[in-house]
Amino acid sequence: QQPVQSPQAVILREGEDAVINCSSSKALYSVHWYRQKHGEAPVFLMILLKGGEQKGHEKISASFNEKKQQSSLYLTASQLSYSGTYFCGIPLGGGTSYGKLTFGQGTILTVHP
Amino acid sequence: NAGVMQNPRHLVRRRGQEARLRCSPMKGHSHVYWYRQLPEEGLKFMVYLQKENIIDESGMPKERFSAEFPKEGPSILRIQQVVRGDSAAYFCASSPGTAKETQYFGPGTRLLVL
Secondary structure, X not given: XXXXXXXXXXXXXXXXXXXXXXXXXXXXXXXXXXXEOOOOOOEEEEEEOOOOOXXXXXXXXXXXXXOOOEEEEEEOOOOHHHOEEEXXXXXXXXXXXHHOEEEOOOEEEEEEO | OOOOEXXXXXXXXOOOOOEXXXXXOOOOOOEEXXXXXXXXXXXXXXXXXXXXXXXXXXXXXXXXXXXXXXXXXXXXXXXXXXOHHHOEEEEEEXXXXXXXXXXXXXXOEEEXXX
16 A cells, blocks of 8 residues: 655756656555654655645655656655655545555655755 | 654663653644554554544554553654564654644654673
């Protein structure tokens, strides 16, 4: 039931773009994206609450395709500070357990000068 | 507005001892979640609590682990008789009201069992 992220790792040079995908075998109600740097806490990037929604945060944006049960995170003109592991989290529990997030295995993004 | 606070940040225990991890949610947040992260792995849900209630503990091992979120004070994750396999980073997250809202993570407690 864990969402599947692809690719597992990405290596970029500054200024290049990347796309990280998150797919679920179950129906998606929302998708949460986080970035975690080594030894630190996950930092919230954005949350998408309904199909078709797109959001952006500086040069990082995301889309949510409810029918395809997937979300994609787009990083454009990457900066060194974008390096880290990106996780998508989805609520798989219904009802009162809606807040329980199940995370993908993570995508390691490395940006070189 | 202070973020989610966790203490201690690092905890070393010998096998068989008890570990107590504390989490103070962000001001105004009434939902607390605990996650465990093993080295080089993703985050695994453990337990979801609201004040004085355990909402979902489906990710918590049946033995030795317990969690509480009292009316007053921080949420506590308690691990009794720790084993080496308990060594991990334990993160607490909180959200305001409804479960659809963003979860903000604390800095984590890194537990090392010798």
